[in-house]
Amino acid sequence: MSCSIRLKSGPSQRNSPQRSSCSGCPEDSSVTANEDRRLLLLTLAPSHYCERARWALDLQGIVYDEERLAPGTHALRVKRLGASATSLPLLLLGDGSLCQGSDRILDWTGLRGGDPEIERRLEQTTAPLIRQCLYAGLLSDPKSGIRDVLLRGTNAHQATIGRLTWPLLRRMMAAGMNARPRLLPDLIAQVDRELDWFDRVLAERGDHLVGREFGRADLTAASLLAPLALPHVEPVKSLSAGIRWPHSLAPFLAGWSDRPTLEWVRRMYQAHRAPL
Structure with missing residues (x-):
């Protein structure tokens, strides 16, 4: 590869x-x-x-x-x-x-190796919920480090604009995703239900969602669930470095860490995401 x-x-x-x-x-x-x-x-x-x-x-x-x-x-x-x-x-x-x-x-x-039904749910339901949930906690906490994570690797002009306009940009992002702190209890419950669903998928299908080899459905699930699994594999490890999880999220991320779904995500990254 x-x-x-x-x-x-x-x-x-x-x-x-x-x-x-x-x-x-x-x-x-x-x-x-x-x-x-x-x-x-x-x-x-x-x-x-x-x-x-x-x-x-x-x-x-x-x-x-x-x-x-x-x-x-x-x-x-x-x-x-x-x-x-x-x-x-x-x-x-x-x-x-x-x-x-x-x-x-x-x-x-x-x-190859896609599963349209599973991918559709991951793309349209699971991944947006994860994004909304995490940003609801991160954008509302000035110590989360999310600003610097979002601007890392951009050119100097964009990074400067991003820093100068961050108060406005933060509000626009929260509004665009409806990432409100008051919604966190419900969002966390919804994410938990999505993890329940994918735990069942894995129980039925095993490590590979389609066939016997790593393919499109596996990659889709692993990448879209990675923000919860926090695999220590590049590029995800570096891209998320510097995030300080707020108290509104940290206990739930810790509690989810040992779930079959997130253990599976980390295995997929270790086995199939080659270092850059």
């Missing part, structure tokens, strides 16, 4: 495999086509959706550069590329077309 994460800079070392344009993504991008351009993955670095795309590209041996964007200012960068939405991750392909969203990026990589 060829691990390939590089922050945006430096010459290309080899061309990426030829693949067709991303299905469902805009073809009238403002980016000039260039078949020799190295693939560029735009991310919000600590995002579990971005980690899903990053891991799939690495697992498939696809070489790319990663450009880490700051929340808020990311929207202008993404729009300038011609994307119809501002969500991340976004993959800029060699022909100038765009592939937006971790699900479409996984489609484009051709990674």
Whole structure:
């Protein structure tokens, strides 16, 4: 496997495999086509959706550069590329077309072993709940360190803007995700139910959700559940370094740590997430 994460800079070392344009993504991008351009993955670095795309590209041996964007200012960068939405991750392909969203990026990589029903629940229910729950605690605690984690790896201009506008940005993020501290008891209960569900899935299917080899469904589950499992494996270990969990979350994260689901996530990272 060829691990390939590089922050945006430096010459290309080899061309990426030829693949067709991303299905469902805009073809009238403002980016000039260039078949020799190295693939560029735009991310919000600590995002579990971005980690899903990053891991799939690495697992498939696809070489790319990663450009880490700051929340808020990311929207202008993404729009300038011609994307119809501002969500991340976004993959800029060699022909100038765009592939937006971790699900479409996984489609484009051709990674096998998917389970649409399980992946849909993880993408649309479990992962958003985890994000809402964790940010409800982190954004409301000035000592959580989340600002620096979100800005780490971004360029100096974006990092400066992010620090200067943090009070406003923090409120905008909380409003956009409905990540309110008063909702934490209910959010924690909902996350607990999602863990109950996935515990049952593992009890029925074993370590591999589809077939006998690590595949798309396994990668999707492991990456989207990683913020709760906190695997000590790169890049997740470095991307989350510096977070100080507030008292509103720490006891629940500790209590969940030994659940079958989160033990499974850590095993998947140890076995299948090669060091960068």
